[in-house]
Amino acid sequence: xxxxxxxxxxxxxxxxxxxxxSCSPISGHRSVSWYQQTPGQGLQFLFEYFSETQRNKGNFPxxxxxxxxxxSRSEMNVSxxxxxxxxLYLCASSPxxxxxxxxxxxxxxxxxxxxxxxx
Amino acid sequence: xxSVTQLGSHVSVSEGALVLLRCNYSSSVPPxxxxxxxxxxxxxxxxxxxTSAATLVKGINGFEAEFKKSETSFHLTKPSAHMxxxxxxxxxxxxxxxxxxxxxxxxxxxxxxxx
Numbered sequence: 001x002x003x004x005x006x007x008x009x010x011x012x013x014x015x016x017x018x019x020x021x022s023c024s025p026i027s028g029h030r031s032v033s034w035y036q037q038t039p040g041q042g043l044q045f046l047f048e049y050f051s052e053t054q055r056n057k058g059n060f061p062x063x064x065x066x067x068x069x070x071x072s073r074s075e076m077n078v079s080x081x082x083x084x085x086x087x088l089y090l091c092a093s094s095p096x097x098x099x100x101x102x103x104x105x106x107x108x109x110x111x112x113x114x115x116x117x118x119x
Numbered sequence: 120x121x122s123v124t125q126l127g128s129h130v131s132v133s134e135g136a137l138v139l140l141r142c143n144y145s146s147s148v149p150p151x152x153x154x155x156x157x158x159x160x161x162x163x164x165x166x167x168x169x170t171s172a173a174t175l176v177k178g179i180n181g182f183e184a185e186f187k188k189s190e191t192s193f194h195l196t197k198p199s200a201h202m203x204x205x206x207x208x209x210x211x212x213x214x215x216x217x218x219x220x221x222x223x224x225x226x227x228x229x230x231x232x233x234x
Contacts (some may be wrong), residue, residue, distance in 0.1 A: 004162070013199070025160055031220055033220055033221070033222075037224075042224060042225075042226045042227060043209065043222075043224035043227075044224075045221045045222060045223070048220050048221065050220075056220065056221045058221070074148075090162055091164065092163075092222075093222060096220070104167065105170040106218065106220075107153070107165055107168055108165075108222065109165070110155075110162035110163040110164070111162050112160075112161055112162045113161075113162050
């Protein structure tokens with residue numbers, strides 16, 4: 001199976017612009033989560049989508065948004081970029097949901113990330 | 120609310136020596152705990168996970184971790200370090216309830232292995 005893919009891998013934008021990052025999960029996975037990684041704040045949860053619905057959300061301003069398509073691919077968008085948005089953005093995919101009758105703890109598989117630099 | 124504290128932002132060991140990376144968690148509900156490794160310019164790779172089954176968890180690359188509820192700890196160990204183990208390691212916690220997939224990470228520990 002192919003792993004999680006993220007495009008583009010590197011991106012340079014100017015302050016005030018907007019950007020869209022893409023994530024293709026592992027085939028069959030329905031949950032996609034996004035994380036921001038910076039040297040100062042570490043890894044922080046942005047949001048999670050499952051079956052095209054946002055299921056969980058972190059503490060980020062409304063400039064950060066996302067969506068998920070019917071094929072489980074996900075995009076995240078950052079509008080009005082600020083210098084502090086420079087970070088590695090990681091996407092993680094998981095089968096999602098809950099298994100019955102025995103509950104399986106699904107793990108999350110991370111992509112290589114998109115390195116965003118805001119100048 | 121849940122949180123993770125990793126003691127020591129940088130750990131340095133000699134090749135062949137014991138690796139011990141410390142992680143303490145705080146969670147209001149029974150947690151799921153994970154250790155991830157990140158190599159330069161790469162994403163995160165899962166080493167192992169604790170999901171309330173066995174308290175001693177074995178993972179990939181010879182790593183293992185022990186869940187100690189009384190100490191709220193989940194320290195990562197490896198008996199003998201290899202040069203290829205040099206990377207950054209992250210401990211993470213997730214609520215065991217429902218379909219919450221939010222991971223809360225520690226700040227990470229950079230492991231250096233000296234020849």
